[in-house]
Amino acid sequence: MTSSQMTKIAxxxxxxxxxxxxxxxxxxxxxxxxxxxxxxGRQIPYVQDAL
Structure with a gap:
């Protein structure tokens, strides 16, 4: 995960x-x-597949 993605999530x-x-x-x-x-949840691999 890049710092740009982390900034958007934050x-x-x-x-x-x-x-x-x-x-x-x-x-x-x-x-x-x-x-x-x-x-x-969208960041967790197992949950991401369900969403």
Missing amino acids: VALGACFAAYKFLPHPAARAMALGVAGVIV
């Missing part, structure tokens, strides 16, 4: 964390966690 995860941290609505917080889980 920015996306940072946006998800900011949404989780600052949004008061429980559904929006759950959405942020779900999106972050998919971002991380």
